[in-house]
Amino acid sequence: MALPSMASAPRRRPLPASxxxxxxxxxxxxxxxxxxxxxxxFDYDQMNILKRMQAPSAVHWFGTxxxxxxxxxxxxxxxRLSIAMGIGATMISLAIGVPLGLIAGYYRGxxxxxxxxxxxxxxxxxxxxxxLLILAVTTPxxxxxxxxxxxxxxxxxxxxxxxxxxxxMGEEFVEAAKARGxxxxxxxxxxxxxxxxxxxxxxxxxxxxxxxxxxxxxSFLGLGVQPPASDWGLMIAEARPFIHQAPWIAVAPxxxxxxxxxxxxxxxDGLREILDPRMKRDRL
Amino acid sequence: xxxxxxxVKNLTVAYEGGGRxxxxxxxxxxxxxxxxxxxxxxxxxxxxxxxxxAVLGLLPGGAKPSGQVLFKGQDIYAKSPEExxxxxxxxxxxxxxxxxxxxxxSIQVGRQIAEPLILHKGMEEKAALxxxxxxxxxxxxxxxxRTAKAYPHQLSGGMKQRALIATALACDPELMILDEPTTAxxxxxxxxxxxxxxxLRVKRNLSMMFISHNLGVIxxxxxxxxxxxxxxxxxxxPKETVLGPGHRxxxxxxxxxxxxxxxxxxxxxxxxxxxxxxxxxxxxxxxxEARCPFAxxxxxxxxxxxxxxxxxxxxxxxxxxxxxxxxxxxxAEGGVAAHSTREHQPGGEMLLEARDVVKRFTVVSGLPALxxxxxxxxxxxxxxxxxxxxxxxxxxxxxxxxxxxxxxxxGCGKSTFGRCLIRLIEPQGGEVLLRGEDIxxxxxxxxxxxxxxxxxxxxxxxSSLNPRKTxxxxxxxxxxxxxxxxxxxxxxxxDELLDMVRLSPRYASRYPHQxxxxxxxxxGIARALASKPKFIVCDEAVSALDVSVQAxxxxxxxxxxxxxxxxxxxxxxxxxxxxxxADRICVMYRGGIVELGPTERILQPPYHPYTEALLSAVxxxxxxxxxxxxxxxxxxxxxxxxxxxxxxxxxxCPRKLGGxxxxxxxxxxxxxxxxxxxxHIPLEELSGYESVLEPLERRA
Numbered sequence: 001m002a003l004p005s006m007a008s009a010p011r012r013r014p015l016p017a018s019x020x021x022x023x024x025x026x027x028x029x030x031x032x033x034x035x036x037x038x039x040x041x042f043d044y045d046q047m048n049i050l051k052r053m054q055a056p057s058a059v060h061w062f063g064t065x066x067x068x069x070x071x072x073x074x075x076x077x078x079x080r081l082s083i084a085m086g087i088g089a090t091m092i093s094l095a096i097g098v099p100l101g102l103i104a105g106y107y108r109g110x111x112x113x114x115x116x117x118x119x120x121x122x123x124x125x126x127x128x129x130x131x132l133l134i135l136a137v138t139t140p141x142x143x144x145x146x147x148x149x150x151x152x153x154x155x156x157x158x159x160x161x162x163x164x165x166x167x168x169m170g171e172e173f174v175e176a177a178k179a180r181g182x183x184x185x186x187x188x189x190x191x192x193x194x195x196x197x198x199x200x201x202x203x204x205x206x207x208x209x210x211x212x213x214x215x216x217x218x219s220f221l222g223l224g225v226q227p228p229a230s231d232w233g234l235m236i237a238e239a240r241p242f243i244h245q246a247p248w249i250a251v252a253p254x255x256x257x258x259x260x261x262x263x264x265x266x267x268x269d270g271l272r273e274i275l276d277p278r279m280k281r282d283r284l
Numbered sequence: 285x286x287x288x289x290x291x292v293k294n295l296t297v298a299y300e301g302g303g304r305x306x307x308x309x310x311x312x313x314x315x316x317x318x319x320x321x322x323x324x325x326x327x328x329x330x331x332x333x334x335x336x337x338a339v340l341g342l343l344p345g346g347a348k349p350s351g352q353v354l355f356k357g358q359d360i361y362a363k364s365p366e367e368x369x370x371x372x373x374x375x376x377x378x379x380x381x382x383x384x385x386x387x388x389x390s391i392q393v394g395r396q397i398a399e400p401l402i403l404h405k406g407m408e409e410k411a412a413l414x415x416x417x418x419x420x421x422x423x424x425x426x427x428x429x430r431t432a433k434a435y436p437h438q439l440s441g442g443m444k445q446r447a448l449i450a451t452a453l454a455c456d457p458e459l460m461i462l463d464e465p466t467t468a469x470x471x472x473x474x475x476x477x478x479x480x481x482x483x484l485r486v487k488r489n490l491s492m493m494f495i496s497h498n499l500g501v502i503x504x505x506x507x508x509x510x511x512x513x514x515x516x517x518x519x520x521x522p523k524e525t526v527l528g529p530g531h532r533x534x535x536x537x538x539x540x541x542x543x544x545x546x547x548x549x550x551x552x553x554x555x556x557x558x559x560x561x562x563x564x565x566x567x568x569x570x571x572x573e574a575r576c577p578f579a580x581x582x583x584x585x586x587x588x589x590x591x592x593x594x595x596x597x598x599x600x601x602x603x604x605x606x607x608x609x610x611x612x613x614x615x616a617e618g619g620v621a622a623h624s625t626r627e628h629q630p631g632g633e634m635l636l637e638a639r640d641v642v643k644r645f646t647v648v649s650g651l652p653a654l655x656x657x658x659x660x661x662x663x664x665x666x667x668x669x670x671x672x673x674x675x676x677x678x679x680x681x682x683x684x685x686x687x688x689x690x691x692x693x694x695g696c697g698k699s700t701f702g703r704c705l706i707r708l709i710e711p712q713g714g715e716v717l718l719r720g721e722d723i724x725x726x727x728x729x730x731x732x733x734x735x736x737x738x739x740x741x742x743x744x745x746x747s748s749l750n751p752r753k754t755x756x757x758x759x760x761x762x763x764x765x766x767x768x769x770x771x772x773x774x775x776x777x778x779d780e781l782l783d784m785v786r787l788s789p790r791y792a793s794r795y796p797h798q799x800x801x802x803x804x805x806x807x808g809i810a811r812a813l814a815s816k817p818k819f820i821v822c823d824e825a826v827s828a829l830d831v832s833v834q835a836x837x838x839x840x841x842x843x844x845x846x847x848x849x850x851x852x853x854x855x856x857x858x859x860x861x862x863x864x865x866a867d868r869i870c871v872m873y874r875g876g877i878v879e880l881g882p883t884e885r886i887l888q889p890p891y892h893p894y895t896e897a898l899l900s901a902v903x904x905x906x907x908x909x910x911x912x913x914x915x916x917x918x919x920x921x922x923x924x925x926x927x928x929x930x931x932x933x934x935x936x937c938p939r940k941l942g943g944x945x946x947x948x949x950x951x952x953x954x955x956x957x958x959x960x961x962x963x964h965i966p967l968e969e970l971s972g973y974e975s976v977l978e979p980l981e982r983r984a
Binding site for chain 1: 708731736739742744748750751752761762765811
């Protein structure tokens with residue numbers, strides 16, 4: 001790389017620590033999700049009634065559950081479904097919610113009324129009910145429950161994007177673009193959206209967590225992941241009756257979930273920092 | 285010497301952060317005697333506000349103060365935080381810059397004023413609220429009982445600032461710190477507030493520390509002036525000397541030369557080149573050396589403050605030697621050469637004609653607009669939306685290469701009108717012809733093509749550039765959009781544009797946050813120029829900038845106008861700026877034009893009573909010139925929802941004749957070609973008024 005020609009040129013700054021840690025841990029979680037089945041010492045559905053609810057030991061690192069299945073193996077297997085659920089659902093809400101929010105914020109008038117009233121209707125239905133509604137009419141599957149959770153979170157994304165959009169619209173550079181006769185989509189996606197990302201990214205990181213939990217709730221109701229398949233949310237839900245006798249059954253997937261959530265949040269923070277040039281402190 | 289209420293000795297404040305420390309204030313000393321006003325001036329970044337915060341003991345966490353701040357002989361930094369807190373609001377109070385955000389929007393005004401009374405004086409709530417009303421009356425609010433019960437959003441900017449002053453006065457403080465108290469206000473309101481402060485000061489024998497970047501405002505109120513530059517006191521002395529002909533430091537000279545002046549209209553201003561030095565570096569010699577035209581060998585030495593007169597110090601070893609040397613050599617000629625303003629070019633081809641432009645904003649619609657009226661016959665429910673007439677049948681024409689200034693208080697519709705001309709706001713009626721072609725009825729495609737010829741420069745350099753784009757991306761977009769260049773040619777055009785606004789090509793790779801306000805404004809201008817327009821709306825284009833930056837941007841705009849023959853509609857609330865750059869001035873009030881004419885006609889009688897009032901309100905520092913008569917407008921602009929009958933200005937006119945002003949639309953009176961005054965007062969009488977500006981005697 002050529003040396004900067006002057007001292008005041010933007011320097012390359014070290015990546016923010018939150019990004020490095022977040023990305024590192026998340027990469028590890030993804031690795032587990034992909035390689036889990038190959039690393040697991042036991043099969044996720046291999047029952048052994050004689051070894052029910054054993055405490056963690058050298059053979060069963062995280063103990064065994066009420067059917068004598070190896071909790072460690074189930075956590076490794078479960079990563080795949082949980083992550084797919086969380087990220088898939090969030091991406092769906094992002095893909096639907098952000099454009100709708102931008103349109104509502106930018107065009108105002110009847111498109112805004114239509115979108116926002118639609119959102120009001122969605123938000124007035126309790127999330128579980130909405131999930132039930134979507135899943136009850138079709139046969140349960142992981143992808144449908146991801147879709148259901150995604151749709152449930154659309155209103156939040158629409159509202160957030162719209163409010164950020166309204167804020168950015170007041171800026172003079174948007175007016176400058178209009179004064180050039182730019183088309184609506186250019187203003188939306190090139191002038192407004194890049195400035196709307198920071199709060200959306202933070203919200204997205206949070207949503208992934210909630211999506212995993214809501215997905216688990218749907219699974220618990222029998223509408224998402226079907227037993228005996230393993231999913232962290234489902235594992236926690238199923239371990240609830242045994243929380244006093246064998247806390248490890250719930251704690252192990254719980255810790256896995258917490259680690260994933262922390263990683264995603266750190267990643268979100270770090271991304272926001274490097275994506276937003278204003279937060280780089282290389283002011284002259 | 286009388287007793288000092290505040291004595292600051294060798295105050296140094298450094299901000300620590302990110303592993304480096306930068307000096308905000310460097311060993312500054314000043315004193316304020318009882319009943320006196322000290323004015324502190326300087327550009328942004330000079331440490332003015334840090335000085336205010338240091339005196340209050342309210343510096344942010346990372347700041348390290350050293351030195352002494354003696355309030356009535358006691359060092360406030362020797363006190364405990366608890367004792368300091370007791371001092372604030374009770375004996376030292378502060379009024380901040382922005383009245384729009386300084387009041388809590390969800391608490392009634394009266395309660396906010398009563399708060400310090402309850403807190404510091406232990407008054408009963410009822411008595412405190414009563415006292416709040418008295419205070420509101422004292423700061424000139426006519427209906428204190430109602431105002432006390434109002435919420436901040438129900439008050440105008442001027443009233444809010446009065447309420448804030450009332451809060452600051454509540455505990456009868458001995459020292460009041462005013463941090464740019466009038467910067468966010470209109471000139472007319474500013475004049476009202478300054479009058480109020482002057483009266484309060486006499487009545488209460490109040491001492492004030494008055495911070496402003498506006499030299500005119502400082503000149504109105506201060507007894508002594510302290511000029512700050514990059515955290516150093518560079519000049520300090522009595523107002524008459526520092527802001528008068530007796531000033532000695534080159535920086536003060538530069539500040540004064542940067543100021544556009546109403547009575548001294550010259551072609552170009554003389555700004556201070558460069559920008560503030562990096563405060564994290566130690567500068568061995570004079571801190572102003574890099575920007576000083578008088579810099580020479582000896583300036584590399586540390587500069588102590590030198591006595592240059594009675595109570596007058598200057599941080600420049602050549603102070604006395606340079607006493608009579610003006611800022612720039614060409615400034616010396618003064619006299620005729622400097623007075624020759626750009627020749628008016630009425631011969632230019634007609635470029636833009638706006639006819640009867642109307643813009644209404646709906647303020648009440650939907651359910652609240654349903655009116656129930658059972659008294660008359662017919663259906664009792666009626667739908668009556670209320671709309672505000674922001675622009676009410678305005679007609680204006682602009683010739684090629686001409687600069688038309690548009691002036692008026694905020695809320696008069698000037699920005700809305702400017703935006704209507706380039707169709708950023710869609711007017712409801714009238715037509716806007718650009719070279720004979722109506723912009724308003726143009727098809728979308730044609731409209732886009734017309735936009736290439738009509739552009740806009742915005743007020744706020746922080747908001748007018750997309751923070752996510754580099755300067756190159758910002759400038760390349762219009763070039764590609766309008767098909768001016770393609771491929772590698774675009775980069776060359778970008779460099780050309782940067783050169784045009786006097787920025788070096790290396791700025792192309794910067795992001796907006798890496799530039800100063802003046803540089804950002806230059807990029808904003810370059811973006812407007814990218815499409816090679818023939819007409820540019822400058823909407824308060826220099827209002828947010830420091831004096832010296834403002835001067836260089838004004839010069840740039842004037843240069844570009846002469847080079848490219850573009851026409852400007854120059855919108856500003858500042859008459860000095862407008863009169864400096866405009867060929868013709870258009871004075872607007874409540875959505876309509878009240879006076880229109882060549883600049884020199886506008887500045888001298890006959891003028892419209894509103895123009896007269898605006899001129900009276902401008903704070904001056906010009907030598908020799910003074911305002912003969914102070915005309916003050918009460919209240920502020922109120923939007924009009926009804927069709928205006930009679931004169932627009934009759935609601936606040938100090939020269940109102942009577943009934944005729946309320947019922948009959950005033951005739952256009954013309955004193956010379958192209959000069960029109962809409963007023964019922966006959967021209968002879970208008971001409972007979974004394975001039976607000978005493979014309980400067982020509983220095984031969």
